[in-house]
Amino acid sequence: MAKQACLHHGSVSQHKKPASRGVWVQGQCRLCRAAIGPRVLVDRNSSLATAAPPWLPKLASPTRKKRAYGALLKSKRWQVLRLERLSLDGYICQSCGGVADQVHHLPSAVYGAEELSDLVSCCSTCNLEERSARITKAVLG
Known part of the structure; x- marks a missing residue:
C-alpha cells in the first residue's frame, strides 16, 4: 500500500491508539489531523509502538518540502501576491526600513494558502536573520 502525505499540508505525525492486542499506529497530519497511510496493529513492545514508523521520515523529508516550496514560489498566484505586498509596503523593509x-x-500561514495579510515585505538580510522573528512579533503583536 502506498504511503502518502496530507494533500493540503504535507506534514505528518504519528498517532497511537491502544488496543487489546497491541497499539494501532497511523500517520496523521499535524495541522488538520487527517489520517494518512495505513493503520497498523503492532505489539506494545515493538519499536513501532514507541518510535516513528519507518516511512515517516520519507513523507516529511526536507527534499519534499523544498520541492513544494519551490513550486509555490514559481506559481503565478505567489508572484501576484508578492508584488502586491511589496507595493503596499512601498518596497520598504518592515524591520529595518531598508x-x-x-x-x-x-507562521500562521499555510504555504500555498497565503493571503495578503499573511505576508510582510522585508530585505534579504532581515528575512534570513533572526530579525524575521521580530517582524512576525511586530505584525502579530
Missing part, C-alpha cells in the same frame, strides 16, 4: 526585495511568510 529596501525590501523579499516577502516574509507569517
Whole structure:
C-alpha cells in the first residue's frame, strides 16, 4: 500500500491508539489531523509502538518540502501576491526600513494558502536573520 502525505499540508505525525492486542499506529497530519497511510496493529513492545514508523521520515523529508516550496514560489498566484505586498509596503523593509526585495511568510500561514495579510515585505538580510522573528512579533503583536 502506498504511503502518502496530507494533500493540503504535507506534514505528518504519528498517532497511537491502544488496543487489546497491541497499539494501532497511523500517520496523521499535524495541522488538520487527517489520517494518512495505513493503520497498523503492532505489539506494545515493538519499536513501532514507541518510535516513528519507518516511512515517516520519507513523507516529511526536507527534499519534499523544498520541492513544494519551490513550486509555490514559481506559481503565478505567489508572484501576484508578492508584488502586491511589496507595493503596499512601498518596497520598504518592515524591520529595518531598508529596501525590501523579499516577502516574509507569517507562521500562521499555510504555504500555498497565503493571503495578503499573511505576508510582510522585508530585505534579504532581515528575512534570513533572526530579525524575521521580530517582524512576525511586530505584525502579530
